[in-house]
Amino acid sequence: MTKFIIKRLLSIFPTLLIVITICFFLVRMAPGGPFDLEKTLPKVIQDNMKKKYHMDEPLWKQYGRYVTDLVFKLDFGPSYRYQDHDVSYYIGKSLPNSAMLGIIALSLAVFLGVGVGIISALKQNTLADYIPMSIAVIGISVPNFVVGPVLMYYLALKWQWLPTSGWIMEGGPKTIIMPAITLSLVFFAYIARLSRSSLLEVLRSDYIRTARAKGLSGRVVIFKHALKGAMLPVVSYLGPAFSFIITGSVVVESIFRVPGLAKFFVQSALNRDYTLLLGALIIYSSILMVANFVVDVAYSFIDPRISYK
Amino acid sequence: MNTQEKNNSQPVNEFNQPIKGVSLNLDAWRRLKKNKMAIGGLFVVLFYILIASLAFIPGFPIHSYDKIILDHQHLPPSLTKTAGDLLYEKTEKKLSAIAKKRGRESLNEEEIQELKDLRHQIENETMEEDGKTIKVHQRRYLFGTDYHGRDMLARIVFGSQVSIGIGIVGTLTAMLIGITIGSIAGYSGGRTDYFLVRFIDIMYSLPYMILVIIFMAMFKSDNQIQRIINLYIAIAMVSWLTMARIVRGQFISLKNSEFVEAARSIGASKTHIIIRHILPNTLGIIIVFSTLSFPQFILAEAFLSFLGLGISAPFASWGSLISDAVEGMDLFPWRLFFPAAAMTIFLFAMNFLGDGLRDAFDPQSKNRL
Numbered sequence: 001m002t003k004f005i006i007k008r009l010l011s012i013f014p015t016l017l018i019v020i021t022i023c024f025f026l027v028r029m030a031p032g033g034p035f036d037l038e039k040t041l042p043k044v045i046q047d048n049m050k051k052k053y054h055m056d057e058p059l060w061k062q063y064g065r066y067v068t069d070l071v072f073k074l075d076f077g078p079s080y081r082y083q084d085h086d087v088s089y090y091i092g093k094s095l096p097n098s099a100m101l102g103i104i105a106l107s108l109a110v111f112l113g114v115g116v117g118i119i120s121a122l123k124q125n126t127l128a129d130y131i132p133m134s135i136a137v138i139g140i141s142v143p144n145f146v147v148g149p150v151l152m153y154y155l156a157l158k159w160q161w162l163p164t165s166g167w168i169m170e171g172g173p174k175t176i177i178m179p180a181i182t183l184s185l186v187f188f189a190y191i192a193r194l195s196r197s198s199l200l201e202v203l204r205s206d207y208i209r210t211a212r213a214k215g216l217s218g219r220v221v222i223f224k225h226a227l228k229g230a231m232l233p234v235v236s237y238l239g240p241a242f243s244f245i246i247t248g249s250v251v252v253e254s255i256f257r258v259p260g261l262a263k264f265f266v267q268s269a270l271n272r273d274y275t276l277l278l279g280a281l282i283i284y285s286s287i288l289m290v291a292n293f294v295v296d297v298a299y300s301f302i303d304p305r306i307s308y309k
Numbered sequence: 310m311n312t313q314e315k316n317n318s319q320p321v322n323e324f325n326q327p328i329k330g331v332s333l334n335l336d337a338w339r340r341l342k343k344n345k346m347a348i349g350g351l352f353v354v355l356f357y358i359l360i361a362s363l364a365f366i367p368g369f370p371i372h373s374y375d376k377i378i379l380d381h382q383h384l385p386p387s388l389t390k391t392a393g394d395l396l397y398e399k400t401e402k403k404l405s406a407i408a409k410k411r412g413r414e415s416l417n418e419e420e421i422q423e424l425k426d427l428r429h430q431i432e433n434e435t436m437e438e439d440g441k442t443i444k445v446h447q448r449r450y451l452f453g454t455d456y457h458g459r460d461m462l463a464r465i466v467f468g469s470q471v472s473i474g475i476g477i478v479g480t481l482t483a484m485l486i487g488i489t490i491g492s493i494a495g496y497s498g499g500r501t502d503y504f505l506v507r508f509i510d511i512m513y514s515l516p517y518m519i520l521v522i523i524f525m526a527m528f529k530s531d532n533q534i535q536r537i538i539n540l541y542i543a544i545a546m547v548s549w550l551t552m553a554r555i556v557r558g559q560f561i562s563l564k565n566s567e568f569v570e571a572a573r574s575i576g577a578s579k580t581h582i583i584i585r586h587i588l589p590n591t592l593g594i595i596i597v598f599s600t601l602s603f604p605q606f607i608l609a610e611a612f613l614s615f616l617g618l619g620i621s622a623p624f625a626s627w628g629s630l631i632s633d634a635v636e637g638m639d640l641f642p643w644r645l646f647f648p649a650a651a652m653t654i655f656l657f658a659m660n661f662l663g664d665g666l667r668d669a670f671d672p673q674s675k676n677r678l
Contacts, residue, residue: 015511015514018511019514019515022515022520023520023523026520026523026524026527027523027527029527030527030528137657137660140660141604141653141656141657141660142653142656143608143611143612143652143656145611145612145615145628145631145632146631146649146652146653149631149634149635149638149645149649150645150646150649152638153638153639153642153645157638157639158639243516243518246516246519247516247518247519247612250519250522250616251612251615251616254616255635265519265522265523265526266522266526266616266617266618269522269523269526269527270526270529272527277523281516281519281523284516284519285515285516288514288516289514292514
């Protein structure tokens with residue numbers, strides 16, 4: 001088991017290196033550069049700026065410099081567009097906001113989704129099953145960039161219950177409600193349907209019949225026996241869910257003007273701000289890979305049938 | 310003589326009636342027909358595709374999607390009133406609001422004259438379109454107009470051509486690449502399989518939607534056609550991974566089965582076995598998965614267009630229409646609701662159809678959602 005965990009942990013690094021390499025060269029392939037401003041600078045100044053950021057060197061040398069700085073000093077380099085601070089500063093400032101939104105949305109989705117899934121499975125074919133499951137179908141079909149503006153139209157503009165945009169620092173905790181709902185709706189829907197169907201499946205299995213035959217109470221059968229088996233698909237869905245949360249946050253953050261990391265993707269790609277873009281990308285890829293790792297390990301703990309040798 | 314021989318060789322039951330074989334696909338179709346939601350979804354999808362393809366025909370009774378009529382800016386949707394009436398109401402409301410602000414109960418001479426002029430203009434102004442002279446203010450906008458006075462209905466129909474087109478192209482590309490790679494990996498096994506699977510695994514662990522965003526932003530071009538091509542490339546890059554995995558899994562489980570063994574023993578070639586024997590048996594799963602992934606491509610396109618990286622005006626897709634509408638949605642909510650509804654209904658129908666197909670092909674599906 002320990003061997004599997006260590007091996008799995010170590011496999012993150014080569015994948016991350018591949019990601020960095022692909023991104024580094026993909027980003028440089030595009031025409032234009034960070035110093036192509038609207039006002040063209042004199043050639044001497046442009047050359048000096050390129051020299052300052054080592055952009056006059058051949059590409060492989062720049063790549064080597066970037067990777068060594070990153071690995072040994074954890075330094076993402078200077079931002080090419082924003083002169084005041086370097087990339088680590090911008091990431092450090094915006095990552096907590098994104099992380100908070102993501103964690104709240106994910107926990108909302110998991111707890112509500114599993115809860116609703118259990119209730120609908122136990123009350124199969126009653127109103128307590130149909131109503132949440134119809135909401136779940138809506139949640140799956142309606143994309144978040146429709147949910148966001150529609151929520152904003154009703155809750156913020158028409159009924160004025162919530163602020164349209166902003167973030168905790170200025171607007172208070174109310175500001176997080178709409179982004180969190182918008183971001184979590186799809187995952188809530190998936191998790192609810194997943195846990196419902198897998199719980200139904202497990203409830204029909206032999207070991208549940210045995211547990212019932214032994215005379216255990218319904219509560220014990222469901223919470224101690226059935227739920228553990230039923231949670232397996234939900235746990236394995238968390239890996240992809242993480243990556244969708246990250247993608248979804250790009251849209252949600254731009255609708256509700258959340259000062260998070262996601263805005264750097266579009267903005268810095270358009271600005272050709274290579275280092276900032278790469279920094280944000282590396283952070284998200286690492287989060288994704290660590291999340292997948294945690295899911296894999298958790299899975300092997302829950303499911304005794306899986307043995308990693 | 311020949312036909313009679315054929316008839317004789319057909320299997321018959323005890324009443325001497327020929328027995329019709331029930332194939333797997335026929336069986337699935339029967340199950341699908343019983344699922345009302347899925348059939349409803351199928352009809353909705355067919356309706357959308359019908360409208361979208363009819364709109365390519367020049368004589369289709371719909372306004373132009375990119376003709377700018379500045380007088381008709383932001384007209385609300387209406388079934389009965391013409392654009393002229395709405396314009397007149399709008400101006401009258403505006404003028405009386407101004408009058409009230411200045412402390413007057415009724416309109417003054419000048420303003421009444423302005424309204425009269427407007428009425429005259431509405432009744433007489435004409436416009437050239439497709440070589441015909443039409444009374445421009447007699448038009449009706451069922452879904453309202455946008456910020457340039459373009460008909461929302463026409464834009465939504467045009468948008469569905471783009472969105473559904475991207476869905477179809479994405480699905481076909483995913484099928485083509487996915488089936489090819491998946492069958493090569495699954496059938497040959499060994500080292501080829503190992504490397505292909507490794508490659509797919511690595512691609513999976515990338516935050517690929519983010520990579521697509523970056524790709525689109527980096528190669529953003531002002532040429533609309535180039536943009537649509539980029540969108541296709543970006544979506545096709547990542548679309549085939551899951552398909553390849555599924556096809557590979559099917560191939561591995563089928564390649565050692567008896568009928569493949571039999572084909573091999575009579576000397577069938579590799580390509581023949583793959584195309585004529587294994588692929589037809591995986592067709593069900595391929596159809597199901599394609600239907601389920603079709604809305605994903607539409608969503609991906611809408612997502613990119615929403616971020617301003619995909620299609621933009623004067624072209625339209627569902628995503629770009631929604632994106633355009635977010636600004637000013639408190640004043641002109643119809644610009645948001647109609648495209649959003651058009652897209653949501655289609656996705657709904659597609660999801661029901663996909664679920665129904667999956668249940669039909671695999672009634673004992675374990676990972677049914």
